[in-house]
Amino acid sequence: MSSVSSKSTVVDDISNIRNEFYSSRRKSIFFKSSQKNECAEYVTSKISVQDLIQHTITILPSTFIIYIDYTLFKQFASPTNYDEIIKHLFDCIHTLITEYGKFELHIHLATFSVSAAERYKDFIQHFYQIYFQGNVDYCGKMNAMHIYYVPSMMNTISTIMRTYMTEYMKNRALIRDKIFMYNKEESAIRLTTLFGTDDQERST
Numbered sequence: 001m002s003s004v005s006s007k008s009t010v011v012d013d014i015s016n017i018r019n020e021f022y023s024s025r026r027k028s029i030f031f032k033s034s035q036k037n038e039c040a041e042y043v044t045s046k047i048s049v050q051d052l053i054q055h056t057i058t059i060l061p062s063t064f065i066i067y068i069d070y071t072l073f074k075q076f077a078s079p080t081n082y083d084e085i086i087k088h089l090f091d092c093i094h095t096l097i098t099e100y101g102k103f104e105l106h107i108h109l110a111t112f113s114v115s116a117a118e119r120y121k122d123f124i125q126h127f128y129q130i131y132f133q134g135n136v137d138y139c140g141k142m143n144a145m146h147i148y149y150v151p152s153m154m155n156t157i158s159t160i161m162r163t164y165m166t167e168y169m170k171n172r173a174l175i176r177d178k179i180f181m182y183n184k185e186e187s188a189i190r191l192t193t194l195f196g197t198d199d200q201e202r203s204t
Contacts, residue, residue, distance in 0.1 A: 007072075010047065010055050014075045017046045033119050040078040052076045053088045060194075064100040064143065066092050067194075068107045074116065082123045090130060093138065102143045106194065110149035110187075117157045124161065145179045148187035 021042045027035070044052065056072040059065070066089070077085060096103035117124075131138050151157060182190055 007055050010052065010072070013047055014043055014072075017043050018075070033115070036119065037078040040074075040076045041080060043076045044078075044081060047076075049076070049081050049084055050088075053081075053085055057085070057089050057092060059092050059096065063104075064096045064102055065104045065106055065194075066096065068105065070107065070109050070112055074111070077120065077123065079122060082126060086123070086126055086130065089127070093141075094136075097136070097141050102141050104143045105145045107145070107147045108149060108187075108191070109147050109151065112151050112157070114153055114157055114160060117160050139175055142175065142178060145175065146190070147179065147181045148191060149184055150181040150187075154181070 018039060021039050025035070052072070052075075056069050056076075058067050060067055068089070073085070093103050
C-alpha cells in the first residue's frame with residue numbers, strides 16, 4: 001500500500017485507483033450500491049485506511065474544530081471500515097473535549113444524495129447511537145455543527161433518515177439550534193475564510 005503526505009496527493013491517487021477499477025468493470029445499473037462498496041474496498045487495498053481517514057477527518061490546528069470531508073469519505077467508506085472511521089472521529093472529539101472542553105463539527109457535504117443516505121444508513125445509525133447514548137454528554141460539549149454545500153434535496157434526505165433514526169429523534173431538539181447549513185455560494189466564502197484558501201486547493 002502507498003503512503004500519502006498531502007490531500008492533493010490522496011485525491012489524485014484515489015482518482016487513478018477508481019479509474020483502474022472501472023476500466024476493468026462495466027458500471028452497474030442495477031447494483032450501484034454494492035459496486036460502490038466494492039470500489040471503496042478496492043481503494044483501501046491500495047491506500048492505507050488510516051491515511052484515508054486522517055485526510056477525511058481532521059482537527060484544524062490550534063482550534064476546537066473537526067473538519068469532515070464527505071467528498072473523500074465516499075471514495076473509501078464501506079461496512080468493512082465503518083468502525084475505524086467512527087473510532088477516529090470520536091477520538092478527535094475526545095481530544096478536543098479534553099483540551100478545550102468543547103468541539104465543533106464542520107462537514108463538507110458536497111455531492112451527498114438520497115442514495116447516499118440509504119447507502120450509509122448503518123454508519124449514520126452507529127454514529128448517532130454513540131453520540132446520544134454514550135457515556136459522554138456530546139450534545140452539551142458540541143459548540144456547533146456547520147454543514148457546507150447542503151444538498152438541494154436535503155428535505156427529502158432528512159425525511160428518509162428520520163425513518164431509521166426514530167429512536168434518536170427525541171434528542172433532535174438538543175442539537176437543532178446548534179446546526180448551521182450553507183448553500184454553495186455561502187459555503188465557498190465560509191470555507192475560504194476557515195482555511196484561508198479554497199478547500200479544494202489546500203493541502204493537509
